Amino acid sequence: MESADFLVIGAGIVGCSVAYHLAKRRAGTVVVLEQGEIGRGATADAAGGIRLQFSTEVNIRLSLLSFEYWENFDRLFGVDIGLHQHGYLFLLTRPDDVEAFRSSLALQQSLGVPARWVDPDEIAALQPAVRTDDLLGGTFCPRDGWCDPYSATMGFAAAARRLGVTFHEHRPAVGFEIAGGRLRAVRTPDGPIACGTAILCTGPYTGEVGKRAGLDLPILPYRRMSFVTDRFDLVPKTVPMTIEFETSLYFHPEGDGFLFGMANPDEPPGFDKTVDAEWMQRTVEALCRRAPVFEQARIRRGWAGFYEITPDDNPLIGWIEDVEGLAVAAGFSGHGFMHGPAVGRCLAELLLDGESRSVDISAFAPSRFRRGQLIQERNVI
Numbered sequence: 001m002e003s004a005d006f007l008v009i010g011a012g013i014v015g016c017s018v019a020y021h022l023a024k025r026r027a028g029t030v031v032v033l034e035q036g037e038i039g040r041g042a043t044a045d046a047a048g049g050i051r052l053q054f055s056t057e058v059n060i061r062l063s064l065l066s067f068e069y070w071e072n073f074d075r076l077f078g079v080d081i082g083l084h085q086h087g088y089l090f091l092l093t094r095p096d097d098v099e100a101f102r103s104s105l106a107l108q109q110s111l112g113v114p115a116r117w118v119d120p121d122e123i124a125a126l127q128p129a130v131r132t133d134d135l136l137g138g139t140f141c142p143r144d145g146w147c148d149p150y151s152a153t154m155g156f157a158a159a160a161r162r163l164g165v166t167f168h169e170h171r172p173a174v175g176f177e178i179a180g181g182r183l184r185a186v187r188t189p190d191g192p193i194a195c196g197t198a199i200l201c202t203g204p205y206t207g208e209v210g211k212r213a214g215l216d217l218p219i220l221p222y223r224r225m226s227f228v229t230d231r232f233d234l235v236p237k238t239v240p241m242t243i244e245f246e247t248s249l250y251f252h253p254e255g256d257g258f259l260f261g262m263a264n265p266d267e268p269p270g271f272d273k274t275v276d277a278e279w280m281q282r283t284v285e286a287l288c289r290r291a292p293v294f295e296q297a298r299i300r301r302g303w304a305g306f307y308e309i310t311p312d313d314n315p316l317i318g319w320i321e322d323v324e325g326l327a328v329a330a331g332f333s334g335h336g337f338m339h340g341p342a343v344g345r346c347l348a349e350l351l352l353d354g355e356s357r358s359v360d361i362s363a364f365a366p367s368r369f370r371r372g373q374l375i376q377e378r379n380v381i
C-alpha cells in the first residue's frame with residue numbers, strides 16, 4: 001500500500017502552505033491529494049485581498065506573520081504575486097460599527113499595525129470616487145492590499161515540490177479507514193494511502209469530507225460573487241480596497257478595470273456556483289450608490305465561488321479530537337487566502353512540536369465548538 005507520514009487533502013493556498021512548511025521542517029514524506037487541480041478551488045475565486053485590520057488578536061497576528069511572506073514573496077519563492085499595497089479603507093455608516101472599529105483599531109495599533117481613524121474629509125482624499133455625506137468615518141491601513149491568489153498558491157506548491165512533496169491532482173480522498181479511534185489510511189479511487197497524519201485542507205468542502213470520517217465539522221459553503229469592469233479610467237488605479245462595511249460592498253482596482261462584490265445576507269448555504277443576475281444587479285446598484293462614477297462602467301465578467309463559513313467566522317485549525325491522526329485547517333470564513341502562509345507555518349509547528357510558537361492558534365482548536373468557547377471575528381467582509 002502507498003504510504004505517507006503526512007497526507008494533506010486539498011491543494012488550495014492552505015494545503016500548499018501546510019505541505020511546504022511540513023517539508024521545510026523535514027517532517028518525513030508529505031503527499032498532497034487534490035480532487036481537481038492545484039489552486040483552482042476557492043482560492044482561485046478570491047479577490048486576493050490581504051489585510052491587517054481584524055478585530056481579534058489571533059487574526060491580527062496571523063496577518064502580521066503572513067505579511068512577512070506577502071511582502072517578500074519574490075525573494076522567498078521566486079514568484080511575482082502582483083502585490084499592490086494601496087491599503088484597505090473601511091467606510092462606516094452605523095454608530096455601533098464606529099465603536100467596534102475604534103476598539104479594534106486600538107488593538108491593531110498596540111500590535112504594531114499602522115492603521116488609523118479617518119474622517120470623511122480624509123476618506124474623500126484617499127478615495128475620491130465615494131460619496132461621504134452619510135459616513136461617520138472609517139479606518140485605513142496603508143500596508144493592506146491585494147495580490148494574485150493563483151500565483152501565490154503555485155509559488156507554495158512549487159517550493160513544496162522542490163522540497164520533495166508529491167502532489168496527486170485529480171485524485172480525491174473518498175473515504176477514511178479508521179480503526180480503534182485512529183486514522184489508518186485515506187481511500188482514493190486509485191487505492192488507499194496509509195498515513196501517520198492526514199490534514200483536511202478542503203476549503204468549502206470540509207463539512208462534506210468530514211462526514212466521510214463520521215464527523216460533523218461546522219463549516220458551510222456560501223456563494224459569493226465577484227465582478228470585474230471593462231477598462232475604467234475615471235477612478236485612479238491608486239485608490240485603496242474600499243469596503244462599505246454596513247452592506248459588505250467592496251471594490252478595488254484590478255488590471256485596467258475594477259473588481260467589486262457584495263455578500264447576499266439572505267443566501268442559504270449550498271454549492272450553486274452560477275452567477276445570480278438579480279444579485280449582480282443589486283451589487284451594481286450598491287456600487288453606484290456609493291460611487292456614482294461607476295454608472296459609466298461596463299461589466300466585463302462575473303463569477304461565483306464559496307466562502308467556507310463557521311459559526312464564529314473563524315477557522316478550525318488543529319487536531320480533531322474524535323479521530324487520532326486527523327487534523328484540519330479549514331473554515332476561514334472568507335479570509336483564508338490572506339492567512340494561508342501563517343496557517344501553514346503554525347499548523348506545521350502544532351503537528352510537529354505540539355504547539356504553535358509563531359502565533360498561538362489554540363483559540364482556533366476545532367473542539368471549541370463543543371466546549372462552547374467561540375471566538376467571534378467582527379471584521380468579516
Ligand SMILES: Cc1cc2nc3c(=O)[nH]c(=O)nc-3n(C[C@H](O)[C@H](O)[C@H](O)COP(=O)(O)OP(=O)(O)OC[C@H]3O[C@@H](n4cnc5c(N)ncnc54)[C@H](O)[C@@H]3O)c2cc1C
Pocket residue numbers: 009010011012013014015033034035036037038039040041042043044045046047048049050171172173174201202203204205209224225226261304305306307308329330331332333334335336337338339
Ligand atoms: C468571491 C470570493 C472572494 C474572496 N476574497 C478573499 C480575499 O480577498 N481575501 C482572502 O483572504 N480570502 C478571500 N476569499 C476566501 C478564500 O478564497 C478562502 O478562504 C481560501 O481560498 C481558502 O483556501 P483553502 O485552501 O482552504 O480552500 P480551497 O482553495 O478551496 O482549497 C481546497 C481544495 O481542496 C480540494 N478538495 C476538496 N475536497 C477534496 C477531496 N475530497 N479530496 C481531495 N481534494 C479535495 C478542492 O478541490 C480545493 O482545491 C474569497 C472567497 C470568494 C469565494
